[in-house]
Amino acid sequence: MQKTKLGDQIKAIVGQDYFFDSYEDRLCYSYDAAIEEAMPEWVAMPGSVEEIARLMTLANTEGFPVYPRGAGTGLSGGSVPLKGGLVMVLTRLNRIREINQEDLYAIVETGVITSALHEQVEALGLLYPPDPASMKVTTMGGNVAENAGGLRGLKYGVTKDYVLALQVVTPAGQVVRVGSKCVKSVSGYDLTHLYVGSEGTLGIITEITVKLVPAPEHKESMMAIFDDMNMAAKTVADIIKSGVIPATLEFMDNTSINAIEDFKKIGLPRDAQAILLLETDGVKAAAQHEAEKIIAVCKANQARDVKSAATEQEKLQIWEARRTCFSALARVRPNTILEDATVPRSKIPEMVRGVTDIANKYGIQIGNFGHAGDGNLHPTILTDLRNTEEKQRVQKAIDEIFALALSLGGTLTGEHGIGSAKAKYLENEFGPEGLAVMRAIKTALDPNNILNPGKIFVADTAIA
């Protein structure tokens, strides 16, 4: 069918106000927070599950690609329409349907903003722990599709640990329910966790049931300041070894500290080589006891100082500041390329040292920060991609960072997803056999390869 005709059909499904095909509008859906961009042919904002199902049926019959999109904050190009087709913006489905205090779950539509759910459940004394730094703008669907982690991941786990059930529209336009709102369920295959982290390649998630937990009664927040970055990294491994699992254990190097301080001016130590931001929580006595143990470990590792946040305001400031770290790094150079290769936690010191060596070797600037307690650092390359020679050095450095992580028993991505940029490395992690199993799943669920083609698998190789 002709493109204009297809556009008319899409428009007929979602209505004129929610259909865009001008260059200007399409351009604004050609990117996410990663580097690569591509233009869609159409953009549609469906307002119901039924509209989504009709759009999928149309796409599957006519064979045009569909790129699901939440807030477009992805860091692996997940929503970027590499092969044109339709960008399906899912933010209109944004109702919190139920918060159940007896059974401790919440049911939300895909477009609900993560922190909006936080606010609602916290008002009831409950907690939905996943808290990606981008939570004030991300959608719940985007979090599920990327299996987002967050600052509290260390103690509480990541998105997948909270998803109980999903409603999904298949590429053929069928509406299916997977999982159960029971805490335990082993009925059939665990399809819920197949869709979690599927990066929009297997189905459109429309409704999510998540587990809630009681909010901790007390929190202790600390900042440990180091004159030696390697000692800070060693502290991370030592804290885990000491038997304490803090709720949060974030690492920031000197470049990151200064970028944040330029933005937020909250008095971070600009001269420190690294800081660790820590939080323990739970019953007051336990949280305090754990905090004491942590302080002792920091001191034993030559922390220059360990400061405790005295007021609620101070705590909020620290975490607010941490959340802006990545974007604040964009102040330093024109482009920021953030990786999230992850290693077993005991390997954090080696990883930190290795990244520094790589930066020195290629003469590039890398700001390092991240969820160190999870083994999940975010080495962020600060560069100017207009400089082609520098760009080549950057590419080599990226290759080496991934090789280093894998050699330490790590993984390519801790939370941002494979998307397009990392697809070429995936085989290095799982071998051709592992990749073949993944492909088989993709082919079974999306035989016409219309959902998010070009992601996870190197373009054109998704279907054998």
Added chain:
Amino acid sequence: MEFMESQVEEVIRCMKCGNCRETCPVFLITQDESQVARGKIRLIKAVIDRQLELTDRFQDKIYNCLNCNACVTTCPCGIEVDELITAARAGMVNAGKPLPGAQARVKANVVVHMNPFGEPREERGSWLPAALQTPRLSPNLYHAGCAVSYATSRTGKALIRLLQAIDFDFTSMGSQERCCADPYFRMGEQTLGRELVEQNIADYKRLGVETIFTSCAGCLKAFKKHYGDTFRVLHVTQLFASLLKEKKLVLAKSLPKKIVYFDGCDIGRHSNVYEEPREVLQAIPGATIVDFPANRENGRCCGGPLMPSHPDLAKRIAAERIAEAKVMGVDMIAVACPTCLVNLKEGSRLVEGAPEIHDVIALVHRLAGVK
């Protein structure tokens, strides 16, 4: 279209994190990426890269911005979005692209009548007492601004009675007062803006003006931003705050109400005046003063700047603010900007049981007990 080198760098530095989606009032209503700073910056980049012409659609999106600076506060990359948007508008003007309808009307009105509403020039000062109709030498100049002169002159009258009652020495340009030039700058007519600024500065200098105080937050912003540092510029609430401190002004009557102060963008984020209006309200006997959850530099815009071009959107944004205030259970919203006053009142019609809305100046006048 010409951009400065530094602006091109800004555009490139946007790392597309999307943090601006949290606070952009236009985006929060439309949910459309092309309406948020990240989208607009991407469009500007396309123009810089010569991938996009200065189309009507581009123009419409670039003008559909409140210049409220919420995104500037939220932007961790530190991008001066407001400057970029204004530069893009100026670029279109310089390239000869006709202004969109609403802006063209505003421009014609300022050119002909020296006010954006098209009200007759000769009636500008008609609300003023005779003594203030013509300017005279004084170190203190009261600039009413177009909105107060034509739309909310009750506020202006209250202020003047109050200042006369406490023997405060000041003059006014009276019927010769001109627009502050903010509308020109905002629509991208930089040359017209600068000419008007020069004319105004020359007048003020002739009168020996040292301090300009204004009841209009938009004018305050313009004076601070475009008039150099020849004059000390104050918002009336700042003047009140110091008069209260010096006990030259006393609020005698009590008002046992719960009042929330609304941080307008022009007086707040653009001019950095946050505390004095609150100090004035706090001096009201019996009143309880509270803050919106998002206040001061995080305050949310009323939507007013879009009144001429996108009236429905402006009203819907205002209605959201009113609804927020209603949830807080306040009796009254106090504002320090005529645009906020007018637009919030518009928006309050969409919300049942909306709190009252008053200008701080009018409140002070009422409670100071001056006739």
